[in-house]
Amino acid sequence: xxxxxxxxxxxxxxxxxxxxxxxxxxxxxxxxxxxxxxxxxxxxxxxxxxxxxxxxxxxxxxxxxxxxxxxxxxxxxxxxxxxxxxxxxxxxxxxxxxxxxxxxxxxxxxxxxxxxxxxxxxxxxxxxxxxxxxxxxxxxxxxxxxxxxxxxxxxxxxxxxxxxxxxxxxxxxxxxxxxxxxxxxxxxxxxxxxxxxxxxxxxxxxxxxxxxx
Ligand code: PRP
Numbered sequence: 369x370x371x372x373x374x375x376x377x378x379x380x381x382x383x384x385x386x387x388x389x390x391x392x393x394x395x396x397x398x399x400x401x402x403x404x405x406x407x408x409x410x411x412x413x414x415x416x417x418x419x420x421x422x423x424x425x426x427x428x429x430x431x432x433x434x435x436x437x438x439x440x441x442x443x444x445x446x447x448x449x450x451x452x453x454x455x456x457x458x459x460x461x462x463x464x465x466x467x468x469x470x471x472x473x474x475x476x477x478x479x480x481x482x483x484x485x486x487x488x489x490x491x492x493x494x495x496x497x498x499x500x501x502x503x504x505x506x507x508x509x510x511x512x513x514x515x516x517x518x519x520x521x522x523x524x525x526x527x528x529x530x531x532x533x534x535x536x537x538x539x540x541x542x543x544x545x546x547x548x549x550x551x552x553x554x555x556x557x558x559x560x561x562x563x564x565x566x567x568x569x570x571x572x573x574x575x576x577x578x579x580x581x
Contacts (some may be wrong), residue, residue: 371409371416372557373566374423375434377443381549382419384459385438389415390556391575415568423447426552436565441547442526446487452558455551455569458576464490464544467533468522469515474541481521484514491524494544512536 376382386396394411408417418434422443426435429451432570437451440460444453464487468474474481481547482503485491495502507514512532524544527533533540551572553565 369414371414372436372561372568373416373418373434374410375418375420375428375437375439377422377425377437377439377549381422381438381440381460386459388457388572388575391556391579392571408413409540409573411428414564426451429552429554432554432556435554435561436464436547436568437552439552441545441550442487442490444550444552445545445547446489448489449552450520451555452553452579454553454558454565455573455576457549460547460549462526462528462547464494464524464547465527466494466524466542467527467540468521469514470537470539472521483522483524484511484520485524486511487524490544494524500553506576515577525555540572 376385386399389410390396394415396410398408399410399417402419406419410417412549420428422439425434425437425439426443426447429437438457442464466474471482480501480503480504483491483495484505484507486507488504488506491504505514505520511523511525514523515538516536522541523538526547527540530540551569558565
């Protein structure tokens with residue numbers, strides 16, 4: 369039988385996932401010593417990890433070339449979910465927020481406001497929910513720059529510690545959504561390999577619960 373394939377979001381979420389897998393007793397030595405390899409065996413070889421960028425984790429799981437994935441709720445909210453989200457992994461906690469230059473009264477006045485963001489779908493839905501007309505500009509990173517340079521009135525972005533906002537003279541106007549890492553599963557895999565997937569999810573959940581105590 370082919371190993372179950374799990375796509376991990378490279379970087380911080382990858383490190384937390386490896387730590388969690390190790391807590392369940394799985395050998396992650398290859399993942400820890402991966403060099404430039406992108407596909408690595410985990411544990412007794414019944415699991416195989418694939419390292420990818422967040423949005424690509426979703427693509428690989430949606431297309432079924434990976435059975436499962438670990439990805440942030442932020443990426444899920446932006447890219448949609450044609451897969452099952454079966455577990456909140458509890459790490460990678462942060463949030464989406466609307467932020468603007470300190471004291472700028474974002475909601476004041478009648479002029480249509482401009483918002484810069486890496487997450488245009490999340491931002492659009494947020495303002496639609498308020499029935500507020502805004503112009504959204506897509507930015508690829510360091511979104512905080514946009515209002516500082518006068519490109520936008522505000523931003524919708526990830527806030528973790530709040531340091532980036534603070535150090536750049538911005539403040540949270542409103543919290544948009546909570547974010548954390550999620551375990552996602554391809555729909556066909558969940559039918560065909562239900563027992564193995566549920567067993568792995570249960571092992572992970574047990575360790576998460578232990579950590580919460
Ligand atoms: C994220 C996010 C904020 C920052 C928030 O950026 O977009 O800029 O972290 O973290 P803080 O509240 O703890 O300061 P990231 O480091 O991923 O880089 P990017 O902006 O270039 O995408």
